[in-house]
Amino acid sequence: QVQLQESGPGLVKPSGTLSLTCAVSGDSISSSNWWSWVRQPPGKGLEWIGEIYHSGSTNYNPSLKSRVTISVDKSKNQFSLKLSSVTAADTAVYYCAVKRWLQPNWFDPWGQGTLVTVSS
Amino acid sequence: DIQMTQSPSSLSASVGDRVTITCRASQSISSYLNWYQQKPGKAPKVLIYDASTLQSGVSSRFSGSGSGTDFTLTISSLQPEDSATYYCQQSFSTPTFGQGTRLEIK
Numbered sequence: 732q733v734q735l736q737e738s739g740p741g742l743v744k745p746s747g748t749l750s751l752t753c754a755v756s757g758d759s760i761s762s763s764n765w766w767s768w769v770r771q772p773p774g775k776g777l778e779w780i781g782e783i784y785h786s787g788s789t790n791y792n793p794s795l796k797s798r799v800t801i802s803v804d805k806s807k808n809q810f811s812l813k814l815s816s817v818t819a820a821d822t823a824v825y826y827c828a829v830k831r832w833l834q835p836n837w838f839d840p841w842g843q844g845t846l847v848t849v850s851s
Numbered sequence: 852d853i854q855m856t857q858s859p860s861s862l863s864a865s866v867g868d869r870v871t872i873t874c875r876a877s878q879s880i881s882s883y884l885n886w887y888q889q890k891p892g893k894a895p896k897v898l899i900y901d902a903s904t905l906q907s908g909v910s911s912r913f914s915g916s917g918s919g920t921d922f923t924l925t926i927s928s929l930q931p932e933d934s935a936t937y938y939c940q941q942s943f944s945t946p947t948f949g950q951g952t953r954l955e956i957k
Binding site: 776828 | 852882883885887893894895896897900901904906938940942945946947948949950951
């Protein structure tokens with residue numbers, strides 16, 4: 732049973748870089764899955780940020796692509812998110828999630844989520 | 852991007868009611884449509900994938916149908932624990948979610 736756990740600073744200053752890590756247990760990050768990030772601003776809906784395959788191949792939301800970097804660390808069985816030039820609009824609960832490589836695919840499971848607030 | 856539009860945005864129903872939520876895609880997505888349930892303070896949980904396949908462990912009260920651009924999630928007999936927000940999500944291309952439907956139990 733795959734389990735995911737997000738970690739990182741809960742407060743980031745405007746114009747700074749948001750950095751989060753998702754630790755994977757119960758499966759190898761080298762398995763046939765896309766390792767994904769999804770966010771949810773307080774009281775609002777879900778927005779897919781991007782994903783990475785263990786080979787390093789990535790896909791990003793076009794609306795965030797210029798500011799997002801997702802990377803994988805096979806030695807630690809984890810993957811990470813960096814979002815640069817943050818503003819208050821980036822305040823959200825950030826989830827990591829798994830999506831299998833083949834179609835049809837869906838996000839399951841998800842981490843518990845971590846709230847990141849952008850404020851000075 | 853493929854836009855996903857859910858209706859209604861919110862609804863209130865009684866225990867035992869049959870409830871239907873609809874999701875429309877801005878272009879054909881075949882059957883690449885998933886439904887999630889999210890309770891306050893929790894991560895979303897997949898209920899239905901590939902438009903109509905029930906995820907293991909999910910109550911058979913939940914069912915999904917549709918293909919192309921129009922999809923529905925049906926709860927056959929509403930229970931108190933079904934109070935939640937429901938999201939559709941297309942996996943045909945870059946993933947996008949509907950805006951959510953908040954379901955309240957009267």
